[in-house]
Amino acid sequence: MKIALLGYGKMGKTIEKIAISRGHTIVIKTNDEDGYDITTADVAIDFSVPNAAFFNVVKCFKNGVPVISGTTGWLDNYKKAEALCQEENGAFIYASNFSLGVNIFFELNKQLAKMMSKLESYKVSMEEIHHTQKLDAPSGTAITLAESIISEHNTYTDWSLLSNKENTIPITAKRIEDVSGTHAVSYTSKTDTITIEHEAHNREGFALGAVIAAEWLQDKTGVYTMKDVLNIG
Numbered sequence: 764m765k766i767a768l769l770g771y772g773k774m775g776k777t778i779e780k781i782a783i784s785r786g787h788t789i790v791i792k793t794n795d796e797d798g799y800d801i802t803t804a805d806v807a808i809d810f811s812v813p814n815a816a817f818f819n820v821v822k823c824f825k826n827g828v829p830v831i832s833g834t835t836g837w838l839d840n841y842k843k844a845e846a847l848c849q850e851e852n853g854a855f856i857y858a859s860n861f862s863l864g865v866n867i868f869f870e871l872n873k874q875l876a877k878m879m880s881k882l883e884s885y886k887v888s889m890e891e892i893h894h895t896q897k898l899d900a901p902s903g904t905a906i907t908l909a910e911s912i913i914s915e916h917n918t919y920t921d922w923s924l925l926s927n928k929e930n931t932i933p934i935t936a937k938r939i940e941d942v943s944g945t946h947a948v949s950y951t952s953k954t955d956t957i958t959i960e961h962e963a964h965n966r967e968g969f970a971l972g973a974v975i976a977a978e979w980l981q982d983k984t985g986v987y988t989m990k991d992v993l994n995i996g
């Protein structure tokens with residue numbers, strides 16, 4: 764597959780290594796919104812910055828290039844992107860987290876939220892830890908986890924950074940040098956705490972998931988999720 768890397772930072776470079784090891788060719792690697800011909804690629808992988816992702820994915824839809832986006836912090840425009848993809852008959856997968864481990868963790872989180880919904884004595888809280896260069900907070904993964912809790916648990920209707928409000932999931936976002944990404948969901952009562960946690964040891968799991976998603980998407984049209992790709996849950 765000929766791959767365009769839209770965003771050639773920490774993730775773009777890790778994806779390049781994994782894509783080459785799986786027999787693919789990188790035909791575009793860019794940190795700009797223009798200056799390249801996207802139609803030379805079979806598929807594009809966007810790991811850029813929050814204010815560039817929407818433009819990048821729409822360019823792919825308009826040029827008939829299937830696109831994967833892992834960029835977080837641009838969800839306000841996600842619905843618009845989804846609609847434009849359908850309109851242009853494009854192919855699109857967004858995931859806040861492409862790693863197999865986190866996608867299993869997403870399913871565990873849903874199951875746990877369903878069980879805990881019956882137990883009023885436990886209050887939920889979440890923590891995410893990332894490296895100090897991260898632009899957005901809370902992380903996209905933390906938002907996905909919180910949205911699943913909201914849909915599975917009767918008590919919660921919203922999430923917020925460090926909130927004590929009723930019916931709101933409090934999320935703590937910590938920034939510590941060199942942390943690839945740690946997410947924990949805890950349920951605490953007066954007598955105990957139940958915690959589920961996922962810790963990424965490096966960026967290779969995210970990158971491998973993104974390349975597998977690109978391989979899966981290249982000959983399709985439509986909007987999909989990692990659940991479709993991994994066939995789990």
Ligand SMILES: NC(=O)C1=CN([C@@H]2O[C@H](COP(=O)(O)OP(=O)(O)OC[C@H]3O[C@@H](n4cnc5c(N)ncnc54)[C@H](O)[C@@H]3O)[C@@H](O)[C@H]2O)C=CC1
Binds near residue numbers: 859
């Ligand atoms: N979904 C997932 O599994 C994961 C998502 N991420 C997300 O991916 C994004 C990138 O992460 P990193 O590579 O760690 O960041 P990074 O800062 O190392 O790389 C981002 C790159 O995008 C470039 N860029 C700026 N404007 C651009 C434009 N208009 N078009 C293309 N590129 C542009 C920057 O120059 C930079 O090189 C972040 O939003 C992060 O949260 C990171 C890891 C996993």
Ligand SMILES: O=C(O)C1=N[C@H](C(=O)O)C[C@H](O)C1
Binds near residue numbers: 835903
């Ligand atoms: O910026 C990162 O590094 C990461 N971002 C994603 C997120 O916001 O959830 C995924 C992963 O945790 C690493």
